[in-house]
Amino acid sequence: MSVMNRSVSVLSKNIRNCFVRRHVKRSLSSEAGPLFPGAKTSWTESFDFTGKHSYAPIPVYRVMDRRGNIINPDEEPKLPDETILKMYKDMTLLNVMDKILYESQRQGRISFYMTNYGEEATQIGSAAALDLEDIVYGQYREAGVLMWRGFTLQQFVDQCYGNKDDRGQGKQMPIHYGSKELNFITISSPLSTQMPQAVGSAYALKGRNRVVICYFGDGAASEGDAHAALNFAATLDCPVLMFCRNNGYAISTPVEEQYGGDGVAARGPAYGMHTVRVDGNDVFAVYNATRRAKEYALRESKPVLIEAMTYRVGDHSTSDDSSAYRSPDEVKQWSTNDYPTDKLRFHMESRGLWDKEKEKEWQQQARKDVMAAFQAGEVKHKPHWSVMFDEVYKFVPPHLQKQKADMKEHMDKYKEHYPLDKFDGK
């Protein structure tokens, strides 16, 4: 009863307050613009929708033309010859490695592979603009970034075989590389999960003169995690470079079915991020964009969105046959026109840095090096089967110790039924 009385008295007090408020004199703000907290903007008295018609598409920044000539001399990155040579050699070594590992999958030697054809410049250009201390979160088509940083051919091959020298202990599918020394977070197959993680790492590293770069595709940009990442990056002022490799396809799905707006770049300003769209087949343009993005991110402690426009010349993976959804002519056009390594080679030839003879010699050397790594990797044993129980946790908990012991007992009795000849004995 007393509770009820109290409620009634509170209620009547509230009602009284309402009346008081009604009698307060209106005080009008002298501010002419809107006061809404949700947007700092102005009024308009003529109605119009804001849409595609309101903005021109974001242009594509480039340095070189199709023949590898520098268009605006002010934009030439003026890299030392040895850097340009390393760019070209890494891009083409990547091609040779892709070719051999792709074929080896076709022969059933490794279980899976993904090539990087067409996206060499996005990877090498961006990698070259960063420092080794900068952290890389890749999606899965960034082998070139690792190559630039010094991941050896043997390390690539060992991972693809999941042999005992694979740092990942044979636990993941091929191409799921990772390296602590090279600040390259191990690849995970689920798409876009790396994006908010990259933003978190960038936040944690604020003020330490390092940035984080996060690679993702045009398809991955549709995941919920992509939105979360861009919004967190912008609101929490994270020095992160969100690097979209827009290669036109998410497996079979063309970009026309992936988004309705002006690509991925157009979302940057909407999140409040500095944004640049760049020719992903022009290694110098990618280099400049990434370099400047890094400088800005460090200076201002802010994120940058980079959309590198490119084309996935190879299939999505060895599980894919892209002729089922795109024409050979379309692929041919991209493999003969604007191809990233061609563009750079034209440039190098015009500067007298490269010629046919050097190309021939290098191709032979590259093939020899990849084959040597490949052959060495193939004969190595896979880790002992019990390694499967390691690294689930820092220390193997009792329930897993029991499962491991049970399996050992089983293996002792039934070993002839298991492919132990391919695995380490101890």
Place this chain on the structure above:
Amino acid sequence: MALTKVGRIAMKTLNDEIKVLNNVIVRRNNFVYTPDTKITVQGEKTKMNMFQSINSALDIALRTDDTALVFGEDVGFGGVFRCTLGLRDKYGKDRVFNTPLCEQGIAGFAIGVAAVGSTAIAEIQFADYIFPAFDQLVNEAAKYRYRSGGTFDCGKLTVRAPCGAVGHGALYHSQSPEAYFAHTPGLKVVIPRGPTKAKGLLLSCIRDPDPCLVLEPKILYRGAEEDVPVGDFQLPIGRADILAEGSDVTLIGWGAQVHVLKQVAQLAKEKYSVSCEVIDLVSILPWDMDTVCKSVKKTKRVLIAHEAPLTGGFGAEIVATIQEECFLHLEAPIARVTGFDTPFPHVFEPFYLPDKWRCLAAVAKLVNY
């Protein structure tokens, strides 16, 4: 020059692809598929593998229901496992279409389609990638009816997702997430063991008044083939199948694992003269307690096998029910042979799986207890 060559390799025909895939599958299979003799559906039959029988079910669903929509990532060109092959051409891109790459979007969109009375048949490309959609499925689809007292529902929702081991899928192309969804009142969860079962179950799920999740063992898409009825038929959700009758031990599994268990029954007979009864649970939620308990009361010994990890796996639920219902009938502790409590590892798959040798060893222990 090198690129033209690359292009040529990249453009290899689908036949080559299938040949290679088949080689890999045959080499790595830990079971032999034998055509289904349990299902007796009358009418014309034709040889189909599981992706073809699922395609046939989707074709029938689209033909018999004008409101039916089929969508998901890469569904337009036929899907990465070819289950939707040819359907966009046949029914138009308004009814069979690609979505942007976003599982939570696919699930939420599908719920919305179903909530207004249309039939939603959504594909999640791999069950491993269903987790972004977990919120939509667990908090939304499963609770739509309950939270509105039956005012609204999304019963016309069916989600398909390929699950299970495939020989080389590793952590993110091999998982069997049925136990997560079994813990979700309001959903129905089924797992077919082959082409005929897949077709009949899928059509039942599409027409069922509650939201359903069909987990399709991806190894069976190409690795299982049999004569499948070409017409329209449905198979019951919530009912297990006894695939082989026996008197000494009951072997319970689902999906591809039942084919391992069929071989285990054969081996147990040959090696130990032990007679095994093999049960395909078929339906995880709801599940067929009657068939299981009746069998257990007869054999008095039970082995449950699944690819998913041991702890919290659906086997644990079955064990709990059996000890409640059949306690005094049991002659030995119930055995569980499962994937280990680790992520699904790549090169260690032959050691990780609950293969026939691990199951056979468990059968020997059961009878010698």
